[in-house]
Every structure is written in structure tokens, then in C-alpha cells.
Amino acid sequence: MAKIDDVAKLANVSKGTVSNVFGRKRPVSKEVRERVLQAAKQLNYTPNHIARSLTTKQTMIIGLKIPYSKHLTLSSFQQNLISGVVTEASLYNYRVLIDTLAQDSVELPYLTTDPIDGVIILDPKREDERIALLHELNTPFVVIGKPQNSNVENVSFVNNNNEEIAFEVCDFLIQQGHEKILFLNAPECVTVSHDRKRGFLRAFHKNRLPCSERDNVFKKDMLEDPGTYGYEATLTYLVDQEYTAVIADTDKVALGILRALKELGKAVPDDVSVIAFSDDPVLSQGIDPPLTAVDLFASKLGSEAVKLLFSIMTKQDEVEQSVIVRAKLNVRKSSAVRK
């Protein structure tokens, strides 16, 4: 690998000049630039990222921390979100370091700082250690979801209007005549699940309908297979109970629900309405019947997080900022007026 000195020597200039040709920090005469670029090409030289980063303290990389267990594939929500982050970051000439190594599980010889200029954090927990640490280290970061750290102020985040949209979905079903509705919610450890539950329950209160805590079911954990979750929960709760509608945490959960309902001999939407929190329009529309679903705009959550992160990285003042990505209910054929 050629280095800057080699190029300088070949082009008959100093290191500094070569640096200025590539770094564009100071103007270099056209003549000299040509000579340097020529030499660089000949030697196949490209500035060394590590060495540059060491002095500039910029890596042109942002991190994306996805808490996730080995041997588990990423959900379509996470995957779409990655897509949004990667795409948006590329507009800033930044790349994305996917980090699934949990901070605290890194063994000593591998423990280092992250070679990044900023971070996006997913699936915040209550009193999330990652948030506390980033705050200590003064690393710019943005949370996707709802941060809940009591000791850390000024946490910027991007989130859906979870309570609102859950309220809207549930209210929509109630307006259609449904009174017994089952909510197969996200895992309890994820902060958004509580917001959704609140919106869900509020819709019953507003309409002066009775509802039980039991109508809200939390997914066991992040590990449980979503299809199985929907399938088994449906078989469990829709046999005796008189539920006429089910709200699913994700579209894959909805697929499990549909499969189970078919086995139970219940028609969709005639016997049971199904609505999902989804993020894959192709999937929703491809299912038969096309799925009434809430689009969370995962990709937009990702791109907005990147924008917010860069506004933080750029400015000095650490003002808390937040962006709410409004989810949207797309009514299709899997839900209908209760008969």
C-alpha cells in the first residue's frame, strides 16, 4: 500500500501538499494538483482512513446499535429501518456501522471506543445503559423509540405517535361495531408497547365500553417467532372468547393469526377483523385478504433519525429535539363492520 510520502516523493512535492490535494483544505495550483493526482494514480494511492481519522477526529461513519441475540434474524421493521438509515447517511457521505455487539458483553482485548461520529440507538429499554454511557462519553446520539432514562437529560429521539395510532386503530374498530378486541402487543420490555397499550385502553374508555387488562397480550420476548406468536395466541384466545377483532403487533404476527383463524373455521373479515402494525406495503397488499394495516414508516424513522443526528453533530448547543413520524392506518379488506 502506497503512502503519502511515496506520492510526495514521486510528485516532487511535500506531504502537506499531497494532503491538501486530497483533503481540499487549502487550494493547490492546478499544475501541482495534476502532478500529484498523476503520481497517486500511478502508485494506486488512497488516503488512509485510520490515519486521517486519528487527527481529524472524524470517521465519516455513524453507528446503528441494534440489540439482538445471536442466531436471530432481523425483523422486517429493523431491516427497513436499516435501509432508511443507510440511504440517508449516504447523502451526507457517511457510512453505517451496524453494531449488534452489546457494550457490556465485549471482552477485554476487544474493548475499544467506537470509530464513529454519532450513533442511533434502537429498542430503548427503561434506564438504558447504552444511553447513560453515550451521555457520559459525550457522543452525539439519537434514539429511535421512546427514551426513558431518569438520569439523562436532553435525549433526542424519533418515534411514532404510538399511543395515538393505537387509539385510532382501536377506536376505528369500535366504530365498526366491535366490542371485544384482542391486542397482540409487542414485548413488554420495549418502551413503545406501553404507549400502544395505553392508546388501546383509552379507546374503550372514550366509547364507554368495558375492557380487561387481559385483552392486551404482550409478546413473550424479542426472541419469540412472530408467526408462532400470532398463531398460538389466536388458538388460545379466540376459541372460547367472543373476540370479533384482533390487532397484531406486526404483519408477520398477522400472518400467524390468519393461519390460525382458517384452522378455526373463522372467516376474515366476516367473522373476525384483523389489523396489523406493519411496514411492508407489498406484503400487506399481497396477503389475501389484503391486510388493513398501520404503516409505521420504518424507513422514514431511520432517515429522520439520521437527519436529527447530523443536526446534533453539527451544532454546539445540545437542545433536545424530537421528531414524531405519524403512523397511518390503511384500511383494506381484512377488517369490516361487525355483523
Next chain:
Amino acid sequence: MAKIDDVAKLANVSKGTVSNVFGRKRPVSKEVRERVLQAAKQLNYTPNHIARSLTTKQTMIIGLKIPYSKHLTLSSFQQNLISGVVTEASLYNYRVLIDTLAQDSVELPYLTTDPIDGVIILDPKREDERIALLHELNTPFVVIGKPQNSNVENVSFVNNNNEEIAFEVCDFLIQQGHEKILFLNAPECVTVSHDRKRGFLRAFHKNRLPCSERDNVFKKDMLEDPGTYGYEATLTYLVDQEYTAVIADTDKVALGILRALKELGKAVPDDVSVIAFSDDPVLSQGIDPPLTAVDLFASKLGSEAVKLLFSIMTKQDEVEQSVIVRAKLNVRKSSAVRK
């Protein structure tokens, strides 16, 4: 941010000793180690990744180059592949840098080497410039797909048995009585599409059936929306022609096909059989009718690529190696014996 000198001073030892405590390169007496760790904790010190990388020439990061245009979301194949790469890499204590910035499009002030120890390349083209460059730079790399660079020897890769599986799918349909089969293939620029086309055509030859080049359609480019591709191609080719079966490049293409067939008043599988190259079992099984599909094991392609990459990064001898991930045809309900 505290640095190594601060810790050394506070613990009353030299830089080197602190380095050895964190780097585990040489043994340090328990007593001293405790003192150093204590001091580090107090100062909130973590070794600087950049500085360490500069001397060790290891970043503990592997790159994943995904050629991809702005504002396009990643396909489920790509997303699952990322998932496999990230998961496997974490077993080696490595992280993954997602790189969608095309080498040649990077403007001067941003041009640097990649801070990585090895790379995985997706969607290789013929005479792929990235491959040529990596070879020049002597960077360990693995291709996912079929490398076709005439000037570069010893390219290791991971691939599906594309020709074989395309043959198998087509032959399967022919055995079921189909004689006019449409193949909505991947874009021509991607090397795998040609292998699949070859297998597709070979099945006709083996069965002594006539077939036309026109029965193989290439996707316009990587940009075209897969759902639209399937939808429009179906409307175009299945109106006059007497095709009784369609093979789709991806499951999303298949969804477009199903939508179009419904509009044309053709039943699946009674009038037309549909088979897709897919990688999402939940999706395939969720569609009605459940999709007969080829699982490409995208996630496994990713994890195998990582394993291969590490075997290259570890060894001195650059022996070409390749791994073939055998795709599998899962027969479900969208295909049937021709009536």
C-alpha cells in the same frame, strides 16, 4: 475523553503497561492490573479504536458492499443477507460496515481507504471494478454470487447453485405437464441471471420441448419495483400467450404476478402455476395460495461468506475457495399439475 497517558499517570505505571492490561498481549501482575483498571474506571477510559487500529492494522470491522441507488430500499434478500453477515461476524467479535457508497462516485475530500479488515461484495458484475481494485490493494474479500473478472485470479465466492436450481424448477413444472413457461428473471447485469436462464433453457432441451429466448424476460434494472415488474409483465405476456406457468425472480415479483392474474380472471394454480425464487418463508406461507418457492437461504449465504472471509484473512496462502449453498424447492399450493 481520557487517554492512555492519563491512566498511566494515575495508576503510576507506564503507557505500555496500561496497553498490556487492555490489549492482553503480555501478562501483567494481578496487582498492577487491578490498579490500572481502577484508574481507567475512574477516568472512564476506553482504548481509542482509531489509534489502536493505526498500529495494529486491524479494525475488527468487515465491510459489506451493497451496490444500490439512492432512495431505493433494500430487498428482502439483501436484508436477510445482512442479517446473516451481522450475526456471523459478531461470533468473531467483528462488526459490519454497510457500504453503499460506490467507490467511483466518492468525491475527493471524502475519498479514503476503507477502515476494514476484509470485505464482502454483493451483486458482482462482469469485470467488476470493485473486485479489480480489492485485488490490487490486496484486501481480503469474498464475493456473494458469481465473480466474472478475467484479469483477477483466485476469487473466493459463495453462491447458490443457480443453474441447477433453475433447471430443477423448470423441469418440475414440465413434469407436471406445463409446456409454455414464462421466466421473469433478474436483471441482465447481475451475473446470476444468466446461470438461471441457462438452467431454465436446459430443462426444455432435456425434455425435448421447444422454447424461445422470449420465454426468459430480464428485469429492466435493479431499480424497477419488483411488484410492478411482476404485475406488468404478467399483464403483457399472459394475455395472448398460452403460458400455464410463471417463474418469478423474487417473492415480491410473485405478489405482482398474483395480483395481475386475479385481474385477468385466471386462477392459481388451476389456470396458472406460479413459482418464486424467495427467501422469506413467512411471506411465502402467508400468501394465499401458499407460494411454491425456492429458498435461497440468503442469511446462510451471508454467514458462509463471513466464514470464508475469515479463513482467508487468517491464512497466508490465497487459495481460491468457494461455497455453494444449495437452494431448495418448497412445493406448496401455487403450483399444480396442468389440467
Next chain:
DNA sequence: TTGTACGCGTTATCAA
């Protein structure tokens, strides 16, 4: 265990 040269650029300072 300590001292120190080194890795590879960037940048501030000085000179022309």
C-alpha cells in the same frame, strides 16, 4: 516493567 520509535496522515507555522 519502562522508554521510545513508529504508524500515517493533518495542520499550524514559517518561508518564499
Next chain:
DNA sequence: TTGATAACGCGTACAA
């Protein structure tokens, strides 16, 4: 303005 020189960033590794 442009070019050259030298100090610097932060660890690692080898000689002492």
C-alpha cells in the same frame, strides 16, 4: 497564495 517543515493524535511493540 502556495509550498515546505515539524509537531501532533493515541496507542502498540520492541529494546533496554
